[in-house]
Amino acid sequence: MSRLRLTPEIIELVAARFKALAEPARLEILNCLRGGEMTVTELVEASGLGQANVSKHLHILHSIGFVRRRKDGLFVWYMLADKGVMQMCDVMCGRLEQELKQRERLAG
Amino acid sequence: MSRLRLTPEIIELVAARFKALAEPARLEILNCLRGGEMTVTELVEASGLGQANVSKHLHILHSIGFVRRRKDGLFVWYMLADKGVMQMCDVMCGRLEQELKQRERLAG
DNA sequence: TGACTGTATGCCGATACAGTAATATACTTG
DNA sequence: CAAGTATATTACTGTATCGGCATACAGTCA
Numbered sequence: 601m602s603r604l605r606l607t608p609e610i611i612e613l614v615a616a617r618f619k620a621l622a623e624p625a626r627l628e629i630l631n632c633l634r635g636g637e638m639t640v641t642e643l644v645e646a647s648g649l650g651q652a653n654v655s656k657h658l659h660i661l662h663s664i665g666f667v668r669r670r671k672d673g674l675f676v677w678y679m680l681a682d683k684g685v686m687q688m689c690d691v692m693c694g695r696l697e698q699e700l701k702q703r704e705r706l707a708g
Numbered sequence: 709m710s711r712l713r714l715t716p717e718i719i720e721l722v723a724a725r726f727k728a729l730a731e732p733a734r735l736e737i738l739n740c741l742r743g744g745e746m747t748v749t750e751l752v753e754a755s756g757l758g759q760a761n762v763s764k765h766l767h768i769l770h771s772i773g774f775v776r777r778r779k780d781g782l783f784v785w786y787m788l789a790d791k792g793v794m795q796m797c798d799v800m801c802g803r804l805e806q807e808l809k810q811r812e813r814l815a816g
Numbered sequence: 817t818g819a820c821t822g823t824a825t826g827c828c829g830a831t832a833c834a835g836t837a838a839t840a841t842a843c844t845t846g
Numbered sequence: 847c848a849a850g851t852a853t854a855t856t857a858c859t860g861t862a863t864c865g866g867c868a869t870a871c872a873g874t875c876a
Contacts, residue, residue, distance in 0.1 A: 603805065604801050604804065604805050606739055606801075608732070610801075610804070611732045611735050611736060611739075612732050613804055614735060614797065614800050614801055614804055615729070615731055615732045615735055616730075617800055617803070617804065618726050618727075618729040618730040618735075618800060619726075619727070619730035621723070621726040621730075622723050622724075622726040622727035622729075622730040623863095623864080624716070624719045624720050624723045625865090627719050627722060627723055627726075628719060631714055631719075639823090640822070640823060640824090641821095641822065641823085649865085650865065650866060650867090651822085651823075651824095652823090652824080652825080652865080652867080652868095653864075653865055653866075654823095655823060655824055655825080656824085656825085656864085656865090657864095658823095658824095659824080659825095665803075665807055671872095671873095673822095673873065673874070674821060674823080674872075674873050674874060675822065675823085675873095676822080676823060676824095684799070684803060687799075688796065688799060688800065689722065691792070691795075691799075692722050692725055692726060692796070693712050693714075693718075693722060695725065695773075695792060696712065696721055696722060696725065697711065697712050699773055731834080733834080733835090747852080747853090748852070748853060748854090749851095749852065749853085757835085758835065758837090759852085759853075760835080760836070760837080760838095760853095760854080760855080760856095761834075761836075762853095763853060763854055763855080764834085764835090764854085764855085765834090766853095766854095767854080767855095779843095781842095781843065781844070781852090782842075782843050782844060782851060782852050782853080783843095783852065783853085784852075784853060784854095
C-alpha cells in the first residue's frame with residue numbers, strides 16, 4: 601500500500617500524528633469542528649477547556665496539518681483540514697464499539 | 709457513522725487507543741508483527757529495544773486488543789489482533805506521504 | 817492615542833510515561 | 847530437585863506534557 605519506507609524518522613513522524621489524537625481534549629476539539637469552522641472562544645465554550653489550553657491544542661493540531669486557520673479581524677477561525685482526520689477517529693470508534701459489544705456479550 | 713455517543717468516557721477510551729499508536733517503539737513492534745507472529749525475544753532482536761521494554765509495550769498493546777498472545781511452553785508468541793490495526797497505520801502513513809509530497813512541491 | 821477584546825505564549829507545578837536494571841515468575845530439562 | 851531460559855514485573859530516573867496563571871501580542875473602536 602504505502603510506498604513510504606518505514607525508517608525511524610518516518611515512524612517518528614507517524615507516531616507524532618497519532619500522538620495528536622491521543623489526547624481527549626484534542627479529540628473533543630476536533631469533534632466540535634465537525635459542525636464547521638469555529639473561533640477559539642467558541643471552542644473554549646463548547647469544550648469547557650481553558651482558553652490558553654485550547655490555543656495550545658489548536659497549535660499542535662495545526663502544526664501537523666489536522667486543522668486549518670483563517671484570520672478574520674480579531675477572530676481566528678479553525679476548521680478541519682480534510683475529511684480524513686475524522687474518518688480516522690471514526691474507524692477507531694468503530695473498533696472500540698466492537699470491543700465493547702464483545703465484552704457485553706461475554707459478560708451478559 | 710459510529711453509533712457511539714462521544715461521552716467523555718468514550719473519548720478517553722479512544723484517546724487511549726491512539727496513544728498506544730503514538731509511540732515509535734510500539735509502531736515498530738506492530739510493524740514487525742506484519743510478517744506473522746513472533747516471540748518476545750525475536751521482537752527484542754528485531755527492534756533493538758530492551759527486553760523489559762518490549763514486554764511492557766506488548767502489555768499495553770495487548771490490553772487494548774491490538775495484539776493477541778499465545779503461550780507455547782517457555783515462549784509467548786504475539787500476533788496482530790486483526791487487519792484493522794495496521795490499516796490505521798497505513799492510512800496515517802498515506803496522510804504523511806501526501807504531506808511530504810506537498811512540501812516537496814512547494815520547496816522544489 | 818487609549819481602552820478593550822480575542823488569541824498566543826512563557827512559566828510553573830503536577831503528573832505520566834519511556835527506558836533501564838534488578839528481580840520475580842513460569843516453564844523446561846538434566 | 848537444581849540449573850537454565852523466556853517472559854513479566856517492580857523500582858527508579860529522566861523527560862515530556864497537560865493544565866492554569868499571568869502576560870504579551872494583535873486588532874477594533876471610541
